[in-house]
Amino acid sequence: MTQTAPLTGDETAGGPAGATDVANMSFEQARDELVRVVAELEQGSPTLEHSLALWERGEALAARCEEWLRGAKQRLDAARATPDEGATT
Template identity: 85%
Template sequence: MEAMSVSSEGLPDVATLSFEQARDELIRVVGELEQGAPTLEQSLALWERGEALAARCEEWLLGAKRRLEAARATPEGAEA
């Protein structure tokens, strides 16, 4: 398992998150944005974090899709 690095803000580096970790944090970020952050700067930081988390989730999903397509393309009886 890959070690999780931490950003300067004390949050885990998005690139090291599993799909589930990124999804769960994205849900938390969206909730915070919906409630409204105290300052514009905090709102922007949350938005940027959310964008990065959404991109990480998409990266995982595209990777899973590629693996499924590769598995389907493998002839029956052949080892992957």
């Protein structure tokens, strides 16, 4: 049975971690918070539990960024596949 300590402090711009649900974050919000999480992990956390909680949060944030990027690629691919209305062939 694993327990993860809730994150507290400045892990998110809006206060305690989880205050902004990852699924509702914009790409920029998720990216910026991921940068902060990585920086904190690089500095070292006071406990293993805190490090694990940060790691899990970082994984969720990275997945959200990946989701946004996949969506952007699909939109670009769709735009490229649509022939220009004014173009002659």
